[in-house]
Amino acid sequence: MAHKVLNRRTELILVFDSKNAISRQFEKANFERGTLDDLWQIKRGKKIADNHSAVFPEELVSTIIRNFSNENDIVYDPFMGTGTTAVVAKKLNRHFLGSELNKKYFEVIKHRLLELESQLF
Numbered sequence: 001m002a003h004k005v006l007n008r009r010t011e012l013i014l015v016f017d018s019k020n021a022i023s024r025q026f027e028k029a030n031f032e033r034g035t036l037d038d039l040w041q042i043k044r045g046k047k048i049a050d051n052h053s054a055v056f057p058e059e060l061v062s063t064i065i066r067n068f069s070n071e072n073d074i075v076y077d078p079f080m081g082t083g084t085t086a087v088v089a090k091k092l093n094r095h096f097l098g099s100e101l102n103k104k105y106f107e108v109i110k111h112r113l114l115e116l117e118s119q120l121f
């Protein structure tokens with residue numbers, strides 16, 4: 001963390017629904033009325049790799065995936081970083097696709113997925 005930088009305590013998540021663009025009601029959501037707030041308090045993610053300071057907590061990703069997709073859906077993460085979305089998607093029986101600019105994270109993602117596989121089987 002650089003000096004004199006404010007800690008970021010929030011992450012903005014945008015959820016789009018092609019059928020109902022200006023409401024907070026989502027055609028494909030899985031939660032019951034009144035059970036999901038628009039503000040979630042989730043602890044920071046654990047450190048996965050050196051030099052990646054923005055690893056998402058699994059709880060954040062799983063809250064999104066569980067509530068806004070179904071089993072066997074494809075979840076796409078255009079900014080994979082260390083691959084938290086891929087790991088959580090697999091845990092929740094979703095497929096995943098992703099892209100990541102920085103080549104060095106590819107090995108990290110591969111390692112996390114292999115580790116998960118060894119836990120599952």
Ligand SMILES: C[S@@+](CC[C@H](N)C(=O)[O-])C[C@H]1O[C@@H](n2cnc3c(N)ncnc32)[C@H](O)[C@@H]1O
Pocket residue numbers: 054055056057078079080081082083084085099100101102105
């Ligand atoms: C906030 S991090 C994602 C962290 C990830 N959710 C995790 O849990 O590890 C954003 C990532 O996007 C990558 N990135 C930035 N611009 C990109 C681009 N144009 N295409 C693909 N990846 C990009 C960065 O290298 C960085 O690893």
